[in-house]
Amino acid sequence: MKQSLKTFALLALATAVPAAWAQSSTATNTAEPTDPKATEQWEPVPKIVTPGQQDSAPPSDAIVLFDGHDLSKWETVKDQSPASWKVHDGIVTVDKSGGNIQTRQHFKNYQLHLEWRVPKDVQGEGQARGNSGVFLASTGPGDEGYEVQILDSYQNKTYVNGQAASIYKQTPPLANAMRPPGEWQSYDIVWTAPTFAADGSLKTPAYVTLFHNGVLMQNHTQLAGETLYIGKPKYKAYAEAAIKLQAHGDKSPPISFRNIWVRPLD
Missing domain, CATH: 1.20.5 (Single alpha-helices involved in coiled-coils or other helix-helix interfaces)
Structure with missing residues (x-):
């Protein structure tokens, strides 16, 4: 024991x-x-970026895509000829006969600012009222791309994933912050591009954060693929792409743009 x-x-x-x-x-x-x-973290030290005098003005590291004078940084999507939209009074107005235009420079991840205006005498209803779009990655004439919808959504009923500030045919905006026709609207967009493996398969999806007139509309929204007019979205591999503005075929008076700049985030 x-x-x-x-x-x-x-x-x-x-x-x-x-x-x-x-x-x-x-x-x-x-x-x-x-x-x-x-x-405490001391390095790496963030770079110095001088902001614009107003929130709409480009910061010191931005690439100005349209400053009110010319479209030298843009081309026609169809054949890469010089963009033919009408520049006047510090703004550019869509020429529907000239077709879509896109940036000559290609981008991956970026912050984008642009301002747009539906004419005061806009006509039509639904999708036929002040329709356009900003495509965040467009790789050619036959490419659908990734569209943030531009539309007169002021007292204009349409499908919610097709109104202003929607990810077209995918995600409705969180709110409707539309000003009346004739007044300037602003978009501030952060685009996180999708990434692809060597075989073209998707590694990481695309994301969009969007403010319309200073109001949050898309909060790091994940995209299911390109924004197709008909059918389910799907991804198509690319590395870098142009930013495209749409000349929509509706019969309402064309919209205008001003103060377009981009900050690459790669």
Whole structure:
């Protein structure tokens, strides 16, 4: 009996020591730091970007795509000829006969600012009322791309994933912040491009954050693929792409744009 008690005591001690050590080790590893410097990060130092005088003005690291003078940074989507939309009075107005236009430069991830105006005398209803779109990645004439809808959504009923600030045919906006026709609207967009594996399969999807007139409309919204007019969205592999503006075929008076700039985020 004495030998058994001695053996039991030794076994208990052998198991107790590792347990106590483990508790002590855990307590040591989870101890809160007492030095504030332990949570300070000093590098890399963020680059300096000088903001514009107004929120609509381009910051110092932006690429100005349209400054009210010319369309030298744009081309016709159909044949890459110079963009033929009408530049006047510091703005550019859609020429529906000239077709869609796109940036000559291609981008991946970026922040985009643009302002647009539906004419005060706009006519039509639904999708035939001040329709256009900004395509966040367009790789050619036959490419559907990824469209943020532009439309007169001021007292104009249509399907909600086709109204202003929607991801076209995918995600309705969180609200309707539309100003009346004749007044300028603003879009501020953060585009996170999709990425693809070597075989063309999707690695990570695209995301859009969008403010319309300063109001959040898309909150890091995940896209299911390109924004198709008919059918289910799907992805098509690309590396970089142009930003496209749409000359929609409806019969309402054409819309206008101003103050377009982009900040590449790669």
